[in-house]
Amino acid sequence: MEADSIRIQWYPGHMTKTRRRMEADLRLVDAVCEIIDARIPISSRNPEIDAICGAKPRMVILNRIDMADPARTKQWASWFQARGMAVIQTDCKTRRGISDFGPALRRLLAEKVRRNAERGMAGRPLKAMVVGIPNVGKSTFINQVSGRKGAKAENRPGVTRGMQWITVDQGLLLLDTPGILWPKFEDPEVGARLAFTGAVKDDILDVYGLSAHLIEVLWRSYPDAIRARYKIEAETEETGAQLLEKLGKSRGYLLSGGVVDIERAARVLLDEYRACRIGRFTLELPPEEPV
Numbered sequence: 554m555e556a557d558s559i560r561i562q563w564y565p566g567h568m569t570k571t572r573r574r575m576e577a578d579l580r581l582v583d584a585v586c587e588i589i590d591a592r593i594p595i596s597s598r599n600p601e602i603d604a605i606c607g608a609k610p611r612m613v614i615l616n617r618i619d620m621a622d623p624a625r626t627k628q629w630a631s632w633f634q635a636r637g638m639a640v641i642q643t644d645c646k647t648r649r650g651i652s653d654f655g656p657a658l659r660r661l662l663a664e665k666v667r668r669n670a671e672r673g674m675a676g677r678p679l680k681a682m683v684v685g686i687p688n689v690g691k692s693t694f695i696n697q698v699s700g701r702k703g704a705k706a707e708n709r710p711g712v713t714r715g716m717q718w719i720t721v722d723q724g725l726l727l728l729d730t731p732g733i734l735w736p737k738f739e740d741p742e743v744g745a746r747l748a749f750t751g752a753v754k755d756d757i758l759d760v761y762g763l764s765a766h767l768i769e770v771l772w773r774s775y776p777d778a779i780r781a782r783y784k785i786e787a788e789t790e791e792t793g794a795q796l797l798e799k800l801g802k803s804r805g806y807l808l809s810g811g812v813v814d815i816e817r818a819a820r821v822l823l824d825e826y827r828a829c830r831i832g833r834f835t836l837e838l839p840p841e842e843p844v
C-alpha cells in the first residue's frame with residue numbers, strides 16, 4: 554500500500570495553514586478535545602498534536618467504541634489518563650458515552666472553574682474545541698453533544714470564517730467548527746490502517762493488496778476470530794495472499810476451472826471487517842513507554 558493514496562487531501566502548504574489556524578483557535582478555548590478512532594488510536598492521531606496544543610488541558614474522545622475491541626479500549630483509556638488527559642469513550646451512532654462529555658470536561662477544568670469563581674467570574678462559560686483527522690466523527694460528535702443538526706465539517710483548512718460558538722449546556726461552549734488535522738501519512742503502515750478502516754476511499758486503493766495486508770494483520774492479532782468466521786487453518790506466518798486463497802476456497806468462491814476468485818475473497822474480507830462481522834478489533838496497542 555502506498556502512502557501516496559492519502560497524500561491527495563493534504564500537502565505541506567495546507568498543513569502549515571491548518572496549524573496556524575488551529576493555533577489561533579487555541580487561544581480562544583480552555584481545552585482541546587481530540588477525537589480518535591478507538592480501532593486505530595495511533596494512526597488516527599495527528600503526529601504534531603502535542604506540539605500544537607502545548608500546555609492546553611486535553612481530552613481524548615475514543616470514538617467508534619462499538620467497532621473496537623473493548624479490552625483494548627480500556628487499556629487505551631488508562632494509557633491516555635496516565636498522561637494527564639481526560640478520556641471519554643463514545644459511540645456517536647447510538648450516543649453511548651455522549652453524556653460523559655460535560656462532566657469530564659468540567660473535571661478537567663476544575664482548577665479554571667475555581668479560579669474564575671475566586672475572581673468573581675463564576676458564571677463565565679468554559680470553552681473547548683474539537684479536533685481530529687478527516688472522517689473520525691467530529692461533526693457527528695459535535696452534533697450529538699450539542700443537539701445540533703446538520704453542518705458537516707468541511708475540508709477547507711485556512712479558510713477565514715467568523716467565530717461561532719455552539720452551546721453544549723449552560724456554561725459550556727464549543728467552537729462551532731472542528732479543527733481538521735492531518736494523519737501521519739508519510740508512514741505507509743499508518744496509511745494502510747486508515748485504509749482498512751475506510752478513512753480513505755477505496756476507489757483510489759488497490760483492494761487486493763490492502764485486503765491481503767489486512768488479513769495478515771488480523772491473523773497475527775486475532776487468529777481465533779479468523780478461524781471461526783472463515784473455517785480456515787494456517788501457519789502463524791502465512792502470507793496474506795495464502796490466507797485469502799484459503800478464505801476463497803473455504804467459501805467456495807471459484808472461477809471456471811476451479812481457480813479461486815481471489816478478488817472476490819479480498820473484497821469480502823474487507824467488507825466484513827469494516828462491518829465488524831468478523832469481530833471488534835483494535836489494531837494498535839498502547840506503546841510501553843514510561844509516563
Ligand code: G4P
Nearest residue numbers: 616617618643644645646687688689690691692693694706
Ligand atoms: P468528520 O466530521 O470527522 O469528518 O466525520 P463524520 O462526523 O462525518 O463521521 C464520519 C462517519 O463516521 C459517519 O458515517 C458517521 O456516522 C460515522 N461515525 C461517527 N462516529 C461513529 C461511531 O462512534 N460509531 C460508528 N459506528 N460510526 C460513527 P457516514 O458513513 O459518513 O454516514 P452515516 O453512515 O452516518 O450516514
